[in-house]
Amino acid sequence: MDEKRGSTGLEAKITVRDLDMGxxxxxxxxxxxxxxxxxxIFIIMGGSGCGKSTLLKVLIGLLEPLRGxxxxxxANFWEEDARQKDLIMRKFGILYQSSALWSSMxxxxxVALPLEQYTNLSKSRIRxxxxxxxxxxxxxxxxxxxxxxxxxGMRKRAGLARAMALDPDxxxxxxxSAGLDPVSARLLDDLILELRDSLGTTVVxxxxxxxxxxxxxxxxxxxxxxxxxxxxSGDPKxxxxxxxxxxxxxxxxxxxxTSQGVES
Amino acid sequence: xxxxxxxxxEMRFSHPxxxxxxxxxxxxxxxxxxxxxxxxxxSEIKSFKTTRTINFDTKNLTNWDxxxxxFLSKVFNLCAQRNIHIQTEGIPQGVRKLLxxxxxxxQRKGITRKGEKKxxxxxxxxxxxxxxxxxxxxxxxIGEAALAFGKLLCGRANFRRxxxxxVIQESGAQAIPIVSLISALxxxxxxxxxxxxxxxxxxxxxxxxxxxxxxxxxxxAIMTGIIMAGRTGASFAAQxxxxxxxxxxxxxxxxxISPMEFLVLPRMLALALMMPLLCLYADLMGIIGGMxxxxxxxxxxxxxxxxxTKSAVALTHLWVGLFHSAVxxxxxxxxxxxxxxQCGRSASAVGTATTSAVVTSIVSIxxxxxxxxxxxxxxxx
Numbered sequence: 106m107d108e109k110r111g112s113t114g115l116e117a118k119i120t121v122r123d124l125d126m127g128x129x130x131x132x133x134x135x136x137x138x139x140x141x142x143x144x145x146i147f148i149i150m151g152g153s154g155c156g157k158s159t160l161l162k163v164l165i166g167l168l169e170p171l172r173g174x175x176x177x178x179x180a181n182f183w184e185e186d187a188r189q190k191d192l193i194m195r196k197f198g199i200l201y202q203s204s205a206l207w208s209s210m211x212x213x214x215x216v217a218l219p220l221e222q223y224t225n226l227s228k229s230r231i232r233x234x235x236x237x238x239x240x241x242x243x244x245x246x247x248x249x250x251x252x253x254x255x256x257x258g259m260r261k262r263a264g265l266a267r268a269m270a271l272d273p274d275x276x277x278x279x280x281x282s283a284g285l286d287p288v289s290a291r292l293l294d295d296l297i298l299e300l301r302d303s304l305g306t307t308v309v310x311x312x313x314x315x316x317x318x319x320x321x322x323x324x325x326x327x328x329x330x331x332x333x334x335x336x337x338s339g340d341p342k343x344x345x346x347x348x349x350x351x352x353x354x355x356x357x358x359x360x361x362x363t364s365q366g367v368e369s
Numbered sequence: 370x371x372x373x374x375x376x377x378x379e380m381r382f383s384h385p386x387x388x389x390x391x392x393x394x395x396x397x398x399x400x401x402x403x404x405x406x407x408x409x410x411x412s413e414i415k416s417f418k419t420t421r422t423i424n425f426d427t428k429n430l431t432n433w434d435x436x437x438x439x440f441l442s443k444v445f446n447l448c449a450q451r452n453i454h455i456q457t458e459g460i461p462q463g464v465r466k467l468l469x470x471x472x473x474x475x476q477r478k479g480i481t482r483k484g485e486k487k488x489x490x491x492x493x494x495x496x497x498x499x500x501x502x503x504x505x506x507x508x509x510x511i512g513e514a515a516l517a518f519g520k521l522l523c524g525r526a527n528f529r530r531x532x533x534x535x536v537i538q539e540s541g542a543q544a545i546p547i548v549s550l551i552s553a554l555x556x557x558x559x560x561x562x563x564x565x566x567x568x569x570x571x572x573x574x575x576x577x578x579x580x581x582x583x584x585x586x587x588x589x590a591i592m593t594g595i596i597m598a599g600r601t602g603a604s605f606a607a608q609x610x611x612x613x614x615x616x617x618x619x620x621x622x623x624x625x626i627s628p629m630e631f632l633v634l635p636r637m638l639a640l641a642l643m644m645p646l647l648c649l650y651a652d653l654m655g656i657i658g659g660m661x662x663x664x665x666x667x668x669x670x671x672x673x674x675x676x677x678t679k680s681a682v683a684l685t686h687l688w689v690g691l692f693h694s695a696v697x698x699x700x701x702x703x704x705x706x707x708x709x710x711q712c713g714r715s716a717s718a719v720g721t722a723t724t725s726a727v728v729t730s731i732v733s734i735x736x737x738x739x740x741x742x743x744x745x746x747x748x749x750x
Contacts, residue, residue, distance in 0.1 A: 208715035208716045208717050208718075209715075209716070209717035224400065224401075226400060230400070233439045234400075234435055234439065237435055237438055237439055237442065237471060238435070240470075240471035240472075240475075240476060241467060241470050241471045242470075243470075243475055243476055243477070244476075245471070245473070245476040245477075245480075246476060246477065246479075246480035246482075247480060247482075248482075249482040250482060251715075252715070253713070253714060253715045272400075272434045272435055296470075299466055299467075299470060300467075302463065302466060303462070303463035303464070303465075303466040303467045303470075304463060304467070305463065
């Protein structure tokens with residue numbers, strides 16, 4: 106498979122080939138192959154403990170895979186030298202499960218740090234950018250607040266503003282709706298969709314929230330801890346309509362069906 | 370949006386009619402290409418005062434990023450101030466959507482916080498208020514700790530014995546290497562400093578008295594106290610502080626388990642028990658340190674040094690030293706646990722609690738040493 110073209114023939118932003126991942130001698134998943142196309146909202150799904158977050162760690166460069174390759178725009182990430190890796194990683198924006206905002210800094214300082222680190226922009230320009238990013242996630246006026254002074258939903262949005270600081274090509278989300286009320290979760294989903302539509306950003310989301318999966322996902326992989334492989338991939342809505350796999354059906358219907366038409 | 374080239378960002382203006390201004394935006398509007406500022410547009414509007422509508426033409430726009438959004442937001446504000454109508458049709462759809470997301474109507478109303486400046490008097494009042502509040506909290510904490518001790522004596526205290534053993538091991542046995550090193554070196558330094566003076570009139574043998582009395586009566590306890598404040602007191606504050614952050618302390622409270630008995634009591638007990646033992650050990654190591662200087666530098670006989678130490682150090686000195694150490698143990702455990710329990714709910718709060726625990730422990734060690742010394746002087750021991 107051409108690393109710049111996915112299996113669908115579209116332009117592949119991320120291509121994963123023959124990937125084994127785990128910790129030390131413990132293999133969590135093996136032989137993973139999939140491609141994330143430009144502009145996709147790609148869902149990594151599966152039950153708790155199946156390795157979703159570990160796969161995310163491999164994708165964002167925090168954990169080296171046991172075997173296999175990850176290509177970004179055709180560049181083999183784990184084979185590149187440290188400088189190249191750094192350049193590739195600079196195109197990532199990551200929203201961590203706990204938002205991971207730096208608690209000793211205000212929201213403005215949190216968003217400004219990546220800009221100060223990686224650009225030579227003037228202070229006033231950075232201030233304008235910070236205000237814009239916070240306004241994009243609906244947090245205008247909260248610049249001088251500390252993370253401990255705002256709600257969990259707002260912290261997620263502030264985390265997203267920080268993730269978008271450097272206008273990333275790919276946004277990664279680890280359990281974006283975890284700990285959010287349904288309305289905040291829905292608003293965050295809408296925000297992800299709007300950002301993808303307007304910026305054309307590729308989005309990779311690790312989640313097991315079914316409502317989010319169906320609301321925003323247009324491509325996915327399903328990780329199965331028993332076989333340690335990907336047992337389904339594609340549009341989640343299509344998987345729900347067509348999948349014959351009992352595990353996938355059980356997951357996508359909250360355990361109501363184990364395969365098409367069969368009640369568990 | 371992602372592909373970048375060296376083409377500059379361009380902006381020019383045209384006036385298809387008297388009241389319409391078309392802003393032609395082209396090239397790469399990226400942060401690194403330093404796109405034009407709104408001042409150019411502003412001066413254009415000033416020179417064509419009849420302008421009532423602004424249109425945009427972005428046919429030649431190759432790439433854009435947040436800089437275009439900032440530019441357009443400024444243009445929108447400018448036009449709102451001057452009552453100029455903006456036709457957004459010419460702006461790329463993605464940009465329009467983002468501008469809509471960032472628009473004031475999507476934000477919460479009335480939220481602003483600028484760097485607040487307090488007046489001097491308000492600052493004094495706040496500090497006094499904080500001081501009174503923390504003093505009351507400290508007193509309440511000491512009271513609760515005393516009650517928990519009472520319960521322990523009645524055999525009704527609720528804590529896991531394994532926790533007590535773990536804390537005893539961590540604060541006792543595992544502290545031996547650092548206590549050995551520091552105490553031996555302190556004994557050595559004492560002997561060395563004393564020897565320089567005593568040698569002048571041939572009274573080297575009294576090095577044994579200096580080292581023995583100083584270490585056993587107070588320095589052994591103080592050095593152990595300071596080591597334990599930095600090592601164990603800080604660890605108590607960080608442990609309990611992190612438990613506050615993770616709501617583990619709340620979980621104990623809601624189960625009806627007193628955090629004072631479950632978390633604080635075993636730590637206080639462990640330190641109150643271990644500190645005298647460590648102090649005794651530190652005394653011995655200090656004397657050995659002094660002996661090294663005495664034997665190898667001053668050419669004293671080993672038995673001579675031993676006998677001189679034995680005759681100089683009275684049992685009263687030892688009891689005073691051990692009393693110091695037990696008090697220090699309680700104070701370090703109390704400060705560590707108090708600061709941990711008062712910890713806020715963030716990573717930086719844990720750091721503040723830890724620092725504060727160490728500072729409080731050391732200050733209380735020095736203050737209590739002064740008080741005990743004065744009391745000993747008054748009662749003549």
